[in-house]
Amino acid sequence: MTEHDLQLEQLLRDKGRSNFGPGFADRVMRRVEEEPVGWIDSLTLPDFVRFAAAALVLAVALAVFSLSGSSERSQTALEAVLGLDPVTATSIYDAQALMPAASESAS
Amino acid sequence: MRQARDGDERAFREIVETYEGAVAATVIGMLGPGGTADDVGQEVFVRFWRSLGNFRGDAALKTYLTRIAINLSLNELKRRKRFLDRFISRDREGDDAPLIEPATDGTATVDRRDTRASVQAAVRRLKPEHRAVVVLRMIEGHDTNTTAEMLDVRPGTVMSRLSRAMQALKPLLADHVEKGDD
Structure with a gap:
């Protein structure tokens, strides 16, 4: 590297930089204030973790509640957790449940 | 940084004031002084504001902002080139x-x-x-x-x-x- 190269590098370092005009930070902050903030945009990761934890606790509580009465309703555990009615031969062939409109017009 | 991430605009302003020189050097170096460079510089910080939640601090902030600045500047240069190409015949491509x-x-x-x-x-x-x-x-x-x-x-x-x-x-x-x- 020659002396000329070093001088050129120094020149670029010393004279290459520029600045924005005065009040740049004010202009940025005006734009930041104009940014739309929806509730979902304002959620941070810790907020989301708290929300997810609460949702999980609620889901587990609902599942336990559903399971607690499953034996009286002849439901399997899975049906109880998912909140499904027990599947029986009667429920399968129940014409009113299959075609409510048709059964109404027949009556 | 944590305060800015929590939505504290005063803390964010401090970040702008600290790093506007680095962003200016990049954007004005690429685009030249003027209104467009100022707009692109503002856009750098607005994008950073939007992505604050995703910034994990692994990269140095100056490097992160400079990366946004160089990408936006290159996009602006491409936009200018497309505009010029519509009006100027360039026989020297390649x-x-x-x-x-x-x-x-x-x-x-x-x-x-x-x-x-x-x-x-x-x-x-x-x-x-x-x-x-x-x-x-x-x-x-x-x-x-x-x-x-x-x-x-x-x-x-x-x-x-x-x-x-x-x-x-x-x-x-x-x-x-x-x-x-x-």
Whole structure:
């Protein structure tokens, strides 16, 4: 590297930089204030973790509640957790449940 | 940083004031001074504001902001080129295109006695990919690996582009180097 190269590098370092005009930070902050903030945009990761934890606790509580009465309703555990009615031969062939409109017009 | 992430605008303003110089050096180095550079500079910080929740702090903030700045500047240069291409016939496209671009932004009329303006005008006459390397490596002072990472190229590419750019700048700035003026 020659002396000329070093001088050129120094020149670029010393004279290459520029600045924005005065009040740049004010202009940025005006734009930041104009940014739309929806509730979902304002959620941070810790907020989301708290929300997810609460949702999980609620889901587990609902599942336990559903399971607690499953034996009286002849439901399997899975049906109880998912909140499904027990599947029986009667429920399968129940014409009113299959075609409510048709059964109404027949009556 | 944590306060800004929690939505504290005063803390965010401090970040803007701290790093506006680094963003300005990149954006103005790439685009030249003026309203467009100011708009792009603002956009850099607005995008950072939007992505604060995702910024994990693994990268240095200056590097992160400079990466946004260089990408937005290159996008703006592409937009300008598309605009110019509509009106100017370019017969010199391709690999054999000259390294130095014709001055299209009034830089040919820069007062040669004004060293700062001359240096900036000379840098802006480089092709965008060479200009980006000079701005990041020589003016901003990032190392070769960081520059390569920001531009998504290999370090060897940074070095070869820098070498070619410096060769191209020599005649453009010969008067100022020989004079050793301020």
